[in-house]
Amino acid sequence: MNRLVYILNFAVLFFAFSCSHEQQKHPKPIKHLKKEPKTEIIVDCNYTFKEAIAGSKAPDSVLAELKLIKVLYVSTDGKMHSGQVLTNNKIAGIVQQMFQFMLHEKFPVAHAIPIVKYHWNDDLSMQANNTYSFCYRNVSYSKHARGLAIDINPSFNPVIWKKGYEYRLNKPVGAHYDPTISGTFSSLNPVVIKFEELGMRWGHNFTRNYDNHHFER
Numbered sequence: 001m002n003r004l005v006y007i008l009n010f011a012v013l014f015f016a017f018s019c020s021h022e023q024q025k026h027p028k029p030i031k032h033l034k035k036e037p038k039t040e041i042i043v044d045c046n047y048t049f050k051e052a053i054a055g056s057k058a059p060d061s062v063l064a065e066l067k068l069i070k071v072l073y074v075s076t077d078g079k080m081h082s083g084q085v086l087t088n089n090k091i092a093g094i095v096q097q098m099f100q101f102m103l104h105e106k107f108p109v110a111h112a113i114p115i116v117k118y119h120w121n122d123d124l125s126m127q128a129n130n131t132y133s134f135c136y137r138n139v140s141y142s143k144h145a146r147g148l149a150i151d152i153n154p155s156f157n158p159v160i161w162k163k164g165y166e167y168r169l170n171k172p173v174g175a176h177y178d179p180t181i182s183g184t185f186s187s188l189n190p191v192v193i194k195f196e197e198l199g200m201r202w203g204h205n206f207t208r209n210y211d212n213h214h215f216e217r
């Protein structure tokens with residue numbers, strides 16, 4: 001009886017060892033996880049700081065206040081874009097935060113390119129529906145002269161002059177304000193509300209005009 005039990009135990013051990021050895025010879029194939037497709041990012045601009053300020057008539061004291069930041073946004077084509085904003089150090093953090101917020105809210109930004117591309121011409125930049133901050137001009141009336149303001153989607157959010165100032169030209173020329181269009185601001189828009197929470201004034205509330213694309217510190 002003991003001899004029979006011994007033989008049976010030996011047979012079980014031999015069978016287990018044979019199976020284990022066979023598995024090592026023919027291991028099960030490893031299942032590879034499917035990789036998520038990478039999101040393509042379209043680069044709208046990639047200036048150096050020196051390139052971004054080239055041709056500006058700003059004094060060195062103003063240029064020393066500026067910072068060139070990279071921003072990501074969904075553009076009007078529905079694709080992810082990478083751009084840049086040349087702005088004042090004092091609001092650079094707010095601008096960066098707001099672009100992250102607009103990306104989260106899926107608020108489209110047509111372009112974000114330093115205005116050097118448009119030869120420092122605000123009208124050309126607006127016609128292109130371009131978002132920008134710094135553009136040196138008369139410091140006494142423009143926050144853009146030190147990069148303390150940002151204009152976003154001006155073709156969707158034009159400057160409209162109020163009663164008594166109708167003789168002035170709305171800009172950009174031919175633009176139509178329609179708050180139902182994505183990328184357009186209104187008082188209830190979460191992007192407007194967030195800007196104001198961060199201490200930025202919306203140009204829609206100016207005395208003489210509705211500067212709908214403008215936010216300033």
